[in-house]
Amino acid sequence: MSSAKSPPVSPLAPSAVPELPPLPGVRIATAQAGIRYSGRTDVLYVDLAPGTRAAGVFTRSKCPSAPVDWCREALAHGGARAVVVNSGNANAFTGRLGREAVAKTVQIAAQAAGCSDREVYVASTGVIGEPLPAERFEGVLADCAARATDGPSAWAEAARAIMTTDTFPKLATRTAEIDGVRVTINGIAKGAGMIAPDMATMLAFVFTDAALPQAALQALLTAGTKTSFNCVTVDGDTSTSDTLLLFATAKAGNAEIADAADPRLAGFTAALDSLLIELAQLVAKDGEGARKFVTVRVTGAESDASAHKIAMSIANSPLVKTAVAGEDANWGRVVMAVGKAGEPADRDRLAIWFGDVRVAVQGARDPDYSEDATSAVMREPEIEIRVDLGLGAGQARVWTCDLTKAYIEINGDYRS
Amino acid sequence: MSSAKSPPVSPLAPSAVPELPPLPGVRIATAQAGIRYSGRTDVLYVDLAPGTRAAGVFTRSKCPSAPVDWCREALAHGGARAVVVNSGNANAFTGRLGREAVAKTVQIAAQAAGCSDREVYVASTGVIGEPLPAERFEGVLADCAARATDGPSAWAEAARAIMTTDTFPKLATRTAEIDGVRVTINGIAKGAGMIAPDMATMLAFVFTDAALPQAALQALLTAGTKTSFNCVTVDGDTSTSDTLLLFATAKAGNAEIADAADPRLAGFTAALDSLLIELAQLVAKDGEGARKFVTVRVTGAESDASAHKIAMSIANSPLVKTAVAGEDANWGRVVMAVGKAGEPADRDRLAIWFGDVRVAVQGARDPDYSEDATSAVMREPEIEIRVDLGLGAGQARVWTCDLTKAYIEINGDYRS
Structure with a gap:
């Protein structure tokens, strides 16, 4: 019988455990x-x-x-x-x-x-x-x-x-x-x-x-x-x-x-x-090793289903998730994840935001992109990545966490 | 202009750079x-x-x-x-x-x-x-x-x-x-x-x-x-x-x-x-941070295409890849990856091998499974994971590497 391990509480945990009301029945x-x-x-x-x-x-x-x-x-x-x-x-x-x-x-x-x-x-x-x-x-x-x-x-x-x-x-x-x-x-x-x-x-x-x-x-x-x-x-x-x-x-x-x-x-x-x-x-x-909570929003897709697939492709990409862990507004990896989703997308219509900062527009780096403003966004514990495809009205929103070395430790290192 | 970085050579690199013959034209x-x-x-x-x-x-x-x-x-x-x-x-x-x-x-x-x-x-x-x-x-x-x-x-x-x-x-x-x-x-x-x-x-x-x-x-x-x-x-x-x-x-x-x-x-x-x-x-x-080369073989699938999807689901699973990095013959995660591929599979017909060691058969742990023999397989630099679905003649073979902390370091830590 193994004893319960006590990993450190996620930095994203609520500040208190809520007390729920009784529920008849x-x-x-x-x-x-x-x-x-x-x-x-x-x-x-x-x-x-x-x-x-x-x-x-x-x-x-x-x-x-x-x-x-x-x-x-x-x-x-x-x-x-x-x-x-x-x-x-x-x-x-x-x-x-x-x-x-x-x-x-x-x-x-x-x-x-x-x-x-x-x-x-x-x-x-x-x-x-x-x-x-x-x-x-x-x-x-x-x-x-x-x-x-x-x-x-x-x-x-x-x-x-x-x-x-x-x-x-x-x-x-x-x-x-x-x-x-x-x-x-x-x-x-x-x-x-x-x-x-x-x-x-x-x-x-x-x-x-x-x-x-x-x-x-x-x-x-x-x-x-x-x-x-x-x-x-x-x-x-x-x-x-x-x-x-x-x-x-x-x-x-x-x-x-x-x-x-x-x-x-x-x-x-x-x-x-x-x-x-x-x-x-x-x-x-409470994702394994999570230090950041990430909301991925996709708008302007051909359909909601298409937007969801693209959002999941971004949220599941190890390269996007390690970039978030590194506090790097790495929109090139977001483009990669959009591209690999296999859904309709036009490179030259893409726009990408980290938080409120638009980092890419019309298929290229946003000329007004501020490295300092973006870095400030990436240092926050909760980050939104938004992609607009410029094709239609389809949209989706998904949530994930970053991918850190703690994930590897938790899942790979216990026998080392 | 950034200077070239020199990460350590992968432990899986060939021992020498081959000299190729001239090729007319x-x-x-x-x-x-x-x-x-x-x-x-x-x-x-x-x-x-x-x-x-x-x-x-x-x-x-x-x-x-x-x-x-x-x-x-x-x-x-x-x-x-x-x-x-x-x-x-x-x-x-x-x-x-x-x-x-x-x-x-x-x-x-x-x-x-x-x-x-x-x-x-x-x-x-x-x-x-x-x-x-x-x-x-x-x-x-x-x-x-x-x-x-x-x-x-x-x-x-x-x-x-x-x-x-x-x-x-x-x-x-x-x-x-x-x-x-x-x-x-x-x-x-x-x-x-x-x-x-x-x-x-x-x-x-x-x-x-x-x-x-x-x-x-x-x-x-x-x-x-x-x-x-x-x-x-x-x-x-x-x-x-x-x-x-x-x-x-x-x-x-x-x-x-x-x-x-x-x-x-x-x-x-x-x-x-x-x-x-x-x-x-x-x-x-030469995958980022790779220390182990993994061959995933799937046999007994309904079709070759189905076998390929299942093999890729295993080869892309972060949980399978971290288990390999941890030298853990974690066949439960292989089952998980088979299940999530969305292809025809019957839990009670599955058999799984690490190298030559069969660790699971007919939907449960192999009664003759030897922890020592499996651990020896997992310590090797090159590992084969084989899954037989017991359904048909479809088969596939794909290659990947393990997922280590070095992958996170390479892709996430450069700004820390």
Whole structure:
């Protein structure tokens, strides 16, 4: 069993851990099951009130983890009574043993919650390829069910229990009104920290007391993911386990609205989208070795999809990311990344900004470009790179972090 | 003007610089034009005998450099009498000034060679976004034309003149027979070294005395590129300037064969392909900060194209590359890279090898996997990662290098 390592907290972490309000229908407990870590919690148990509906989006990996397979199946039933998340072991690429570990976990949790197997959602994060010792959950989950609470520190404890090598817990909350009824949305996430070998998972869990039918819930989550978690990248490496689940307990007492596009849901949709974006940004801010948070905006593309591909090409380019780490406004590398995206682009119409400083225009260096002004922008902890393609109205915005030597240390040096 | 930096020679460099044989119809000169470097050659001039034909493949970037635009147009004419390559300035993203610099370079070279503009090929490598001072070629190219030679050190000098931050010159030679007539193929290349800001270009120039019509020459080059330069990646960042040119002087005296697929060209094709692979591998071996040369082989895919995408996903994964740098046989990250490629894959059929050691089989860790044997493989300077998908007969092989802190230092730390 390895003890938890304590990397320095990211300089981009929020100054304080927020205290989230209680959310009717949701009770939380955490525990130490000793899956891999010692001296810290590694299990999150969430009790959901009867009538809770679930929605989810998952990794597009062709080699998903066993828990992802399970959640996809469970969603077909739509009801949810319990969530079990463990850190330290991803239960990914574990073959038959992985499926058996999920079945065992679900069985123990269903007994603790007094529900059917299909109402239990599971997620695992940590080492890939090691069998998950699900028997460690025996007794632990029943105890969690007995202790589960909506107390003031519950959400922060939940966010801490699912951390692997994250350097800070990630939480966000919003309120909105549906037809005059106030509803709350709470969310937690973990990022792709990888100090120990094989650790790679983005997990996020969002809860609301709003009453929403499952189809609307899924539609809102799918749409919200497009502008949040699908717009964040640390190193372009898609995990086998990426999981985002949204649960609605219906305790707020609003009248159900079936159509996700109904204008009466506009406030809720905006709050959900905003919360998802905050969680996604927190993941990028805790990217391995990150010292700078980078927003890449692309405008003037032929379509939004084209803009997104170009923005991701920039955000994933090791040369752009090392330039940001070096505080170098290296727009030549941005041009390179635009060019390699394979999307329509006209070299002679490109304009590029770092922060508010336009460094290139019409396919060449901006004659009014000030080295001093640009250097000042690059020294900031948060930097925006903007590219205008001058072709159409397509636009996109994605978030990433810089690529530093600490990333290599975290991911490559642990055996040296 | 910056002086040339001297990074340590890659540990993967060949033990000696090969001496290439003279190639009838090709004469070489190098010079110091002071484009950016001082104290080293930065211009390569190649004189080609009348009757020489050209073929070329170029970057797929949507923002290609001005020299790439020029070469694409020149190829439509097919004849070639001179090649001018400069290092220190890529003449990329320089707008109208870039096109004017190419025109000026071509004009000076055509006068020196006594040929038409369309028979001159140009390539530039170095800083992006700075205007190329083409007037520096005045006098220099005429002098080169007068001095051009096929002497024993000419090819090594040519390979050195086009280096930017490469740590060793890259040369290769082959011989073959066409219909009983012996022909020679010589090639030089430069890699994607980036110690100074913005430097990013892969250039390669291949010459043969074989007589081949242009259509066949182009067909052979296009086919050969697929299994060589298109299978090499250092950081997945496609340059604005990638250029591979093949010139055939027809001095060997073989009878022309029009069809590239003619069996009488089999020996020549094999020699050309082999030379292109050697040059491409030399580029990966001089990847920025490289300490290990990695061959990624994918078998059992649904198609060769699918296998290639999966192999590139593995070879470009920062997590796989840092694991190799850390001498860690981290097959979980290989699974991740297979999964994110988006190609057909079945987790439960995957098998993975590091060198000869099978570490995973049927979707789980190989029960006979030996940590000691794998560690021995990972300590070698050259490592093969093999993945069998168990789905079909598709296969691919690509080459890359590890990702080390030196890559970050080279690309990010120069302003710190």
